[in-house]
Amino acid sequence: MGGKSKSEARVSMPADCRIAEVGVLYTQLRGALESSQIVLDGTTVDRVDTAALQLLVVFQREAKQRERQLQWAGVSAPLYDAASQLGLTEALALPAKKPA
Amino acid sequence: MAKILAVDDSASMRGMVAFTLRSAGYDVSEAENGQMALDTAASSKFDLVLADVNMPVMDGISMVRELRTRAEYKGVPILMLTTESNTDKKMEGKAAGATGWLVKPFDPEQLLATVKRVLG
Amino acid sequence: MSNISIAQFHKVFFEESLEGLDAMEAALLALDEGGDAELVHSIFRAAHSIKGGSATFGFPDMAALTHEAESLLDQVRDGRRAIDKSIIELMLRTVDCLRGMFDRAQNGQPLADADSENLKQQLAVAAGNNVPAAANKAAAKPAASSGWIIQFRPHAGMLAGGNDPLRLLRELAALGQLVVEAQLDRVPTLDALDPSECHLGWRIELTGAVSQDAIKTVFEWVEDECDLTIEPLVAVAPPPAPAVEAVATPAAGAGAAAGTTRAAASSNDAGSVRVAIDKIDGLIDLVGELVITQAMLDQFREEFDPSRLAMLQHGLAQLARHTRSLQESVMGIRMLPIGSVFNRFPRLVRDLSQKLGKQVKLDLVGEHTELDKTVLEKIGDPLVHLVRNAIDHGLEMPEKRRAAGKNEVGTLRLEAFHRGGSIVVEISDDGAGLNRDAIIAKALQKGLIKSGDDLSDEAVGELIFQPGFSTAAVTTDLSGRGVGMDVVRRNVVDLGGNVAIKSRAGQGTTFTITLPLTLAIIDGLRAAVGGECYIVPLVSIVESVQLRADAVRSVTGGGELFRFRGEYRPIVRLHQQFGCANARQNIEDGLVIVVEADGTQIGLFVDELVGQQQAVVKSLEANYRRVDGISGATILADGSVALIVDVAGLIRLQSRRKAA
Numbered sequence: 001m002g003g004k005s006k007s008e009a010r011v012s013m014p015a016d017c018r019i020a021e022v023g024v025l026y027t028q029l030r031g032a033l034e035s036s037q038i039v040l041d042g043t044t045v046d047r048v049d050t051a052a053l054q055l056l057v058v059f060q061r062e063a064k065q066r067e068r069q070l071q072w073a074g075v076s077a078p079l080y081d082a083a084s085q086l087g088l089t090e091a092l093a094l095p096a097k098k099p100a
Numbered sequence: 101m102a103k104i105l106a107v108d109d110s111a112s113m114r115g116m117v118a119f120t121l122r123s124a125g126y127d128v129s130e131a132e133n134g135q136m137a138l139d140t141a142a143s144s145k146f147d148l149v150l151a152d153v154n155m156p157v158m159d160g161i162s163m164v165r166e167l168r169t170r171a172e173y174k175g176v177p178i179l180m181l182t183t184e185s186n187t188d189k190k191m192e193g194k195a196a197g198a199t200g201w202l203v204k205p206f207d208p209e210q211l212l213a214t215v216k217r218v219l220g
Numbered sequence: 221m222s223n224i225s226i227a228q229f230h231k232v233f234f235e236e237s238l239e240g241l242d243a244m245e246a247a248l249l250a251l252d253e254g255g256d257a258e259l260v261h262s263i264f265r266a267a268h269s270i271k272g273g274s275a276t277f278g279f280p281d282m283a284a285l286t287h288e289a290e291s292l293l294d295q296v297r298d299g300r301r302a303i304d305k306s307i308i309e310l311m312l313r314t315v316d317c318l319r320g321m322f323d324r325a326q327n328g329q330p331l332a333d334a335d336s337e338n339l340k341q342q343l344a345v346a347a348g349n350n351v352p353a354a355a356n357k358a359a360a361k362p363a364a365s366s367g368w369i370i371q372f373r374p375h376a377g378m379l380a381g382g383n384d385p386l387r388l389l390r391e392l393a394a395l396g397q398l399v400v401e402a403q404l405d406r407v408p409t410l411d412a413l414d415p416s417e418c419h420l421g422w423r424i425e426l427t428g429a430v431s432q433d434a435i436k437t438v439f440e441w442v443e444d445e446c447d448l449t450i451e452p453l454v455a456v457a458p459p460p461a462p463a464v465e466a467v468a469t470p471a472a473g474a475g476a477a478a479g480t481t482r483a484a485a486s487s488n489d490a491g492s493v494r495v496a497i498d499k500i501d502g503l504i505d506l507v508g509e510l511v512i513t514q515a516m517l518d519q520f521r522e523e524f525d526p527s528r529l530a531m532l533q534h535g536l537a538q539l540a541r542h543t544r545s546l547q548e549s550v551m552g553i554r555m556l557p558i559g560s561v562f563n564r565f566p567r568l569v570r571d572l573s574q575k576l577g578k579q580v581k582l583d584l585v586g587e588h589t590e591l592d593k594t595v596l597e598k599i600g601d602p603l604v605h606l607v608r609n610a611i612d613h614g615l616e617m618p619e620k621r622r623a624a625g626k627n628e629v630g631t632l633r634l635e636a637f638h639r640g641g642s643i644v645v646e647i648s649d650d651g652a653g654l655n656r657d658a659i660i661a662k663a664l665q666k667g668l669i670k671s672g673d674d675l676s677d678e679a680v681g682e683l684i685f686q687p688g689f690s691t692a693a694v695t696t697d698l699s700g701r702g703v704g705m706d707v708v709r710r711n712v713v714d715l716g717g718n719v720a721i722k723s724r725a726g727q728g729t730t731f732t733i734t735l736p737l738t739l740a741i742i743d744g745l746r747a748a749v750g751g752e753c754y755i756v757p758l759v760s761i762v763e764s765v766q767l768r769a770d771a772v773r774s775v776t777g778g779g780e781l782f783r784f785r786g787e788y789r790p791i792v793r794l795h796q797q798f799g800c801a802n803a804r805q806n807i808e809d810g811l812v813i814v815v816e817a818d819g820t821q822i823g824l825f826v827d828e829l830v831g832q833q834q835a836v837v838k839s840l841e842a843n844y845r846r847v848d849g850i851s852g853a854t855i856l857a858d859g860s861v862a863l864i865v866d867v868a869g870l871i872r873l874q875s876r877r878k879a880a
Contacts, residue, residue: 018175019174019175019379019380019384019415019416020171020172020173020174020175020176022415022416023171023415023416025415026413026415029410030410030411033410048386049175049379049384049386050379050384050385050386050418050420051175051379051384051415051416051418052415053386054407054413054415054418054419054420055413055415057404057407057420058407058408058409058410058413059410061407061409061410062409062410082386085386085389085390085393085400086385086386086389086400086402086420086422087400087401087402087422088402091402091404109265109269110233110236110269110272110273111232111236112229112230112232112233112236112273112277113233113269113272113273113276115229115232116226116229116276116277119228119229152272154264154265154268154269155265156262156265168380168381174380174416175379175380175381175382175384175416176382177382177383178382181272183268183271183272183290191444194381194441194444194445197380197381197382198381198382199381199382199383199441200382200383200440200441201441204271204272204275204276205272205275205276205283206276207226207276208226217387217391218382218387220387220390
């Protein structure tokens with residue numbers, strides 16, 4: 001495990017967050033693990049699928065294991081709905097309340 | 101609105117599909133065979149592809165197989181327009197990478213219901 | 221939205237369909253001339269498009285007709301069935317019928333008529349679709365349940381194929397109340413993750429009055445792309461397990477019984493034939509076809525509507541075709557490779573050549589050529605005789621061969637092959653050839669000929685087949701077995717075959733045995749004599765002629781001769797030969813069938829020719845007793861018996877009569 005930088009990483013999820021685009025997000029998330037604090041911004045997510053949510057689940061686990069601080073800057077309604085439908089809100093540590 | 105590519109060598113069938121979907125507000129492009137569909141799909145990304153199975157030049161199954169090798173068509177729904185007697189074709193299409201199928205004959209309502217189901 | 225008019229596409233549909241029919245017709249005609257697979261594909265495509273379009277645009281009659289055509293074409297396309305004239309004919313009729321339907325559709329008339337219904341039926345019969353569909357849907361109806369537990373685990377590739385579990389779960393949510401529990405146990409580490417693969421699973425509780433079918437419909441497209449179980453929320457009693465055992469026990473019993481049967485069969489091998497599995501499979505297929513045809517013809521038993529005459533004719537033609545195929549296949553079961561007979565020769569040749577101090581190389585060719593079992597059993601002895609003969613008399617001693625500039629090692633070749641409808645077995649050697657002078661001398665001595673001066677080589681060769689003829693200058697213990705070439709020929713002729721000889725001095729001799737493919741069936745002409753019917757084998761017939769009275773000459777001793785192709789031939793009056801009453805006596809009232817066997821021609825006088833037919837040969841000896849001039853009997857279509865004329869036998873009788 002390499003030394004962690006004190007910087008904060010911010011990953012903004014794209015509006016179209018589905019399997020064909022998920023490769024970019026994957027790279028961004030792996031890069032973000034170099035930082036001790038990571039902020040995920042899901043405010044602009046319009047379309048999301050299982051592939052993207054699975055990636056976020058795996059990322060959450062990895063971050064927890066590496067003791068990174070991870071928090072959501074915002075979760076769009078489509079993102080929340082999808083996670084909820086798939087029974088992943090807990091695993092993704094989404095805010096308990098559905099955003100307006 | 102979602103972009104749909106309708107592929108069928110039969111002008112009447114293709115016309116019916118395109119007309120129905122356009123009436124529902126979708127942005128529809130048409131192609132006469134698999135090869136033309138591949139060309140069209142390269143210049144513009146579609147949210148859904150509806151393809152006949154039996155077509156000259158390139159059939160629907162070869163088209164699906166080819167389309168699935170393109171990164172931007174990973175996970176994009178592709179439905180085969182097939183006939184009930186062609187159970188093998190359904191499976192062949194699935195094996196090539198199709199998402200599902202729409203059984204001919206279908207009426208405009210059935211077509212729209214399926215498209216809505218796939219596009220959400 | 222629900223008021224979209226699809227009628228606006230009718231015109232385009234008609235136009236493209238009529239074009240499709242033109243293309244289909246052209247392809248069918250090209251196929252009739254012997255085309256390739258691509259033609260079949262284009263025909264299929266045309267039919268397929270019309271089927272899809274007609275169903276979509278509201279022409280169910282047309283869709284139903286093209287559906288039948290398509291399923292027949294599908295069988296051709298898949299190679300399950302070979303394209304033949306009857307299919308091409310049916311398809312051409314389909315093209316015509318569809319054109320008529322389009323015509324009526326454009327005029328707003330009803331599409332189906334008697335012709336189209338009739339054709340649809342024929343297509344269904346041809347495709348084997350008239351068999352009532354198996355009762356698949358009789359499977360236990362899913363019990364209504366107040367809810368379901370669904371265990372759903374997608375395979376890794378499901379996401380890339382466009383089926384998103386999110387969509388599927390949303391569809392389920394539309395059916396009832398969902399409690400979703402994601403299963404993360406198989407999720408890999410971030411480094412190991414391919415983000416386009418799925419490693420999640422779900423346990424889903426669905427409550428509400430939902431049928432299992434409704435749930436299955438949601439998962440319809442992904443059946444093969446996930447592990448899925450759907451169980452009622454309230455547990456139901458599991459099906460009784462012992463049922464499996466109950467099935468297993470009789471199966472084991474049947475196996476034991478089969479084993480017993482086989483043991484019994486092998487101990488009684490003389491009467492059995494080993495048959496390759498593919499031959500049996502072919503038979504079973506054919507019987508299936510017959511059953512279908514029978515079912516089709518059965519429809520006419522109850523009532524016959526003259527408008528369906530074409531269909532009846534079609535059914536009968538089909539029946540004839542299948543019967544013929546079945547006949548060929550059944551005959552095929554009796555066919556065995558000649559290798560089993562050839563196999564005994566290497567040893568025989570080795571022993572014989574050593575004994576005689578000759579060097580012989582044996583070549584066996586065509587061991588896989590198949591012969592009727594009976595022919596095979598009876599051809600062994602004649603072959604042994606010819607092989608002995610070739611080594612004994614044909615091939616020279618090494619020193620003699622050397623002196624003649626030949627290889628010291630002589631070659632003896634046995635070859636079997638098909639020629640036309642016959643099997644040919646050739647026994648050839650590269651020995652000295654027939655000793656013309658010795659044969660002529662012997663024949664003169666025996667009084668078989670008066671002079672040898674004008675004899676052709678063929679005629680000299682024929683001499684050795686004469687009864688009691690022996691050529692060896694010194695009778696060796698090998699050939700001096702009292703069996704001459706006359707017996708060889710007799711045996712072969714009894715099998716319905718013939719032996720010919722060809723010899724070139726110093727270069728060798730070839731015996732050619734021609735045998736029928738099978739003994740059980742012959743092609744024959746049916747001839748009426750008095751009130752009776754005789755079958756004359758087609759292979760023996762040269763011509764049939766009507767003679768004028770002045771073309772016939774009586775000879776002393778009661779015989780008659782007629783002039784045919786410049787030579788006089790004896791006439792055998794079948795009614796006299798077989799004692800038929802009420803037959804025509806006047807030569808001008810009847811017909812003379814010129815027949816040939818063993819190189820001799822005679823004329824058979826009959827009342828008239830009735831027709832040509834295949835006859836299944838029944839042994840007369842086995843059912844009655846041997847009759848001179850008759851080789852067997854057959855049952856005619858009306859159930860009566862006809863006798864089969866033994867042409868070679870009649871010729872022998874005739875020559876004996878002449879000699880007497």
